[in-house]
Amino acid sequence: xxxxxxxxxxxxxxxxxxxxxxxxxxxxxxxxxxxxxxxxxxxxxxxxxxxxxxxxxxxxxxxxxxxxxxxxxxxxxxxxxxxxxxxxxxxxxxxxxxxxxxxxxxxxxxxxxxxxxxxxxxxxxxxxxxxxxxxxxxxxxxxxxxxxxxxxxxxxxxxxxxxxxxxxxxxxxxxxxxxxxxxxxxxxxxxxxxxxxxxxxxxxxxxxxxxxxxxxxxxxxxxxxxxxxxxxxxxxxxxxxxxxxxxxxxxxxxxxxxxxxxxxxxxxxxxxxxxxxxxxxxxxxxxxxxx
Amino acid sequence: xxxxxxxxxxxxxxxxxxxxxxxxxxxxxxxxxxxxxxxxxxxxxxxxxxxxxxxxxxxxxxxxxxxxxxxxxxxxxxxxxxxxxxxxxxxxxxxxxxxxxxxxxxxxxxxxxxxxxxxxxxxxxxxxxxxxxxxxxxxxxxxxxxxxxxxxxxxxxxxxxxxxxxxxxxxxxxxxxxxxxxxxxxxxxxxxxxxxxxxxxxxxxxxxxxxxxxxxxxxxxxxxxxxxxxxxxxxxxxxxxxxxxxxxxxxxxxxxxxxxxxxxxxxxxxxxxxxxxxx
Numbered sequence: 001x002x003x004x005x006x007x008x009x010x011x012x013x014x015x016x017x018x019x020x021x022x023x024x025x026x027x028x029x030x031x032x033x034x035x036x037x038x039x040x041x042x043x044x045x046x047x048x049x050x051x052x053x054x055x056x057x058x059x060x061x062x063x064x065x066x067x068x069x070x071x072x073x074x075x076x077x078x079x080x081x082x083x084x085x086x087x088x089x090x091x092x093x094x095x096x097x098x099x100x101x102x103x104x105x106x107x108x109x110x111x112x113x114x115x116x117x118x119x120x121x122x123x124x125x126x127x128x129x130x131x132x133x134x135x136x137x138x139x140x141x142x143x144x145x146x147x148x149x150x151x152x153x154x155x156x157x158x159x160x161x162x163x164x165x166x167x168x169x170x171x172x173x174x175x176x177x178x179x180x181x182x183x184x185x186x187x188x189x190x191x192x193x194x195x196x197x198x199x200x201x202x203x204x205x206x207x208x209x210x211x212x213x214x215x216x217x218x219x220x221x222x223x224x225x226x227x228x229x230x231x232x233x234x235x236x237x238x239x240x241x242x243x244x245x246x247x248x249x250x251x252x253x254x255x256x257x258x259x260x261x262x263x264x265x266x267x268x269x270x271x272x273x274x275x276x277x278x279x280x281x282x283x284x285x286x287x288x289x290x291x
Numbered sequence: 292x293x294x295x296x297x298x299x300x301x302x303x304x305x306x307x308x309x310x311x312x313x314x315x316x317x318x319x320x321x322x323x324x325x326x327x328x329x330x331x332x333x334x335x336x337x338x339x340x341x342x343x344x345x346x347x348x349x350x351x352x353x354x355x356x357x358x359x360x361x362x363x364x365x366x367x368x369x370x371x372x373x374x375x376x377x378x379x380x381x382x383x384x385x386x387x388x389x390x391x392x393x394x395x396x397x398x399x400x401x402x403x404x405x406x407x408x409x410x411x412x413x414x415x416x417x418x419x420x421x422x423x424x425x426x427x428x429x430x431x432x433x434x435x436x437x438x439x440x441x442x443x444x445x446x447x448x449x450x451x452x453x454x455x456x457x458x459x460x461x462x463x464x465x466x467x468x469x470x471x472x473x474x475x476x477x478x479x480x481x482x483x484x485x486x487x488x489x490x491x492x493x494x495x496x497x498x499x500x501x502x503x504x505x506x507x508x509x510x511x512x513x514x515x516x517x518x519x520x521x522x523x524x525x526x527x528x529x530x531x532x533x534x535x536x537x538x539x540x541x542x543x544x545x546x547x548x549x550x551x552x553x554x555x556x557x558x559x560x561x562x563x564x565x566x567x568x569x570x
Contacts, residue, residue, distance in 0.1 A: 013314065013315060016314045020509075023506070023509055023510065023513060024513060027510070027513050027514075027517070064332075066508075068511070069507045069508045069510065069511030069512075070504060070507045070508075096335075096336045096339060096340075097332060097335060097336065097339075099339055099343065100335070139343045140339050140343045140344070141343060141344055141348070142340065142344055145403070145406065145407075149406070158348070159347075160347050160348065160351065160352070161347045161351070163343065165342075165347070196415070199414055199415065200407070200410045200411050200413075200414045200415055201406070201410055203414070204410055204413060204414030204415075204418070205410055205414075215504050216500040216501060216502075216503040216504030216507065217497070217500060217501050217504045218500075219500045220493065220496045220497040220500050221497070224419055224422070225419075227422060227458075228418050228419055228421070228422030229422070230414065230418060236500060237500055237503045237504055237507060238503060238504075238507040238510070239503060253511070253514055256514070257507065257510040257511070257514070260506070260510045260513070261503060261506055261507070261510070264506045264509075264510075265502065265503070265506070268502055
């Protein structure tokens with residue numbers, strides 16, 4: 001049996017094992033991978049950067065725990081960036097398992113906000129984050145299309161109370177905030193068809209500035225909406241999260257993960273090339289045998 | 292970190308390893324993790340649905356009424372209508388009255404369709420068509436933009452230049468590939484071939500992103516297991532003063548447990564080899 005035939009019959013578990021070893025080893029090696037900026041993610045950062053303090057950013061946590069690897073770093077980077085700039089944040093979770101993660105994000109970032117930090121040369125003093133003043137967490141409601149449409153009329157229709165059971169009208173930051181007209185933009189961090197809902201029933205119907213943070217699997221599918229101008233910006237997968245962390249000068253899990261992504265991709269490309277060589281070599285050998 | 296939090300974090304690591312064990316082969320640990328995630332998701336969803344939806348949106352709005360009068364003296368009694376329509380769905384469980392559920396179902400589908408068709412058409416078809424036509428609108432007063440992107444020569448600038456033409460040609464040829472009313476021969480066949488290449492490039496881009504997504508999932512697990520390991524062995528940058536050495540017992544128990552399973556698998560593998568050799 002030739003090398004290529006052996007290669008074609010290689011148990012796929014060896015490939016898994018090799019990839020695991022590469023990922024784990026490179027995770028513990030300390031080196032930096034350059035994060036190159038891209039227009040689509042840069043536009044989101046520039047938009048947030050252009051907002052005056054006090055403006056409201058709507059962050060929709062439309063993903064489940066199975067996508068948190070890619071989308072959680074985006075949420076952390078964006079929400080902290082907003083709070084450091086004294087922007088207010090309305091948070092919803094239109095995915096059924098999203099509220100717990102949104103609650104975790106709020107608690108974690110509230111903790112880190114108490115510490116003084118310097119990002120991009122600007123010193124931000126630590127401060128306490130208060131529910132109803134810095135953020136309103138509206139929670140989850142089923143049937144996202146109806147919720148997205150309902151919020152265009154009045155946030156109070158689908159969300160009479162916030163996630164913690166407080167009536168929305170009693171939250172200071174929601175005074176006079178009726179619908180999408182009163183917010184600066186919507187950022188949907190999504191791992192499913194909810195993003196389609198935001199395009200059709202949200203941005204398309206009410207015309208607010210819309211940004212997406214998507215899982216890698218979905219990203220290529222949503223580029224046409226960026227090209228057509230329906231999306232103002234777009235972050236794709238862990239690279240998108242790492243780019244935002246890099247713009248915000250706030251290295252987190254995504255930037256840390258990119259040093260593993262690079263060798264893992266190289267390994268996969270190597271296996272693809274070897275697999276193709278093996279395939280064509282064994283095919284030509286069979287062809288020669290047949291005559 | 293108290294011991295309870297430590298135990299839950301340890302359990303999380305165990306479930307992670309149990310899930311990845313499927314890459315080797317199906318086993319009871321993987322089955323346990325799989326069933327656990329389905330059960331927990333369903334249970335969590337029910338509770339979230341009650342506290343975030345039914346309670347504030349329905350029962351709280353009727354709560355100023357009185358249970359004994361079926362909330363008819365509520366200030367918002369009309370919320371009983373969606374409640375009744377929703378309850379009608381449950382007749383699916385009765386053989387005799389299952390037909391009742393067709394009315395709320397018909398209403399739901401009718402409303403959803405009425406909302407969806409104009410908005411989907413306008414935003415996911417028409418706007419995409421406009422955008423594609425915009426790509427080939429040539430400004431004859433300044434042709435430089437079609438060959439030079441922002442900040443210099445850039446043939447693949449997404450919003451400008453030659454890439455506009457590539458998108459347009461790619462779209463037309465990909466549509467031709469899916470046009471089966473004419474044989475794919477001659478110039479038509481050649482264009483269909485270009486269409487296949489366009490599709491393959493699209494699939495390639497999706498594949499690249501998918502690889503990144505899958506690797507991301509694994510990296511996140513490595514990060515979690517790593518941070519757990521630092522806590523379990525108190526090996527973080529700033530050691531926890533409340534660390535209890537008994538925590539390590541759980542850590543090593545988990546290691547022994549996993550090693551035990553691996554040894555068992557190796558023994559079974561050797562045994563099966565020797566049985567094969569004998570036969």
